[in-house]
Amino acid sequence: MVxxxxxxxxxxxxxxxxxxxQKAAAARNLDVKIEAHAAPEFDSCYREFDVILVGPQLRFRKADWxxxxxxxGIPLDVINPVDYGMVNGEKVLDTALKLAATKE
Known part of the structure; x- marks a missing residue:
């Protein structure tokens, strides 16, 4: 599970x-857990995940996180603003899975 x-x-x-x-992952029969958390929760939850994607509105926090x-050992990147704005679950899922592959 990713x-x-x-x-x-x-x-x-x-x-x-x-x-x-989640819909895109289900269509591909992928075993993933996807959660959204507010920035103030980052410190208390990030260790529970394999990949971290930061919303474009928080790209300035990448340097901190x-x-x-x-x-x-957790890959972190900023979500592409176009994919975020278009709510393109397929592309954001692909981004997350590519990052997860770098962890292995």
Whole structure:
């Protein structure tokens, strides 16, 4: 199972994206766990995931969070703003899976 964390400003703006990613994963018979959490929750939950994707509105936090994620061996990147804006679950899922593959 690949555990994917999406981090956004309030933890709610990515809920539709999570749903679309889950639908895409189900169509591919992939075993994934996808959750969205608000930025203030990052420190308390990031270690529970295999991949971290940060919402474009929080790209400035990558500099703070990337070292923590790297120390834990968890790949972290910012979601492509176009994919985020279009709520493209397929492409964001692909991004997460590619990052997960770098962990192995």
């Amino acid at each position: 555990r994917i964390l999406l981090v956004c400003a309030a933890g709610m703006s990515t809920s539709l994206l999570v749903q679309r990613m 990337a070292p923590l994620a790297a120390e834990a």
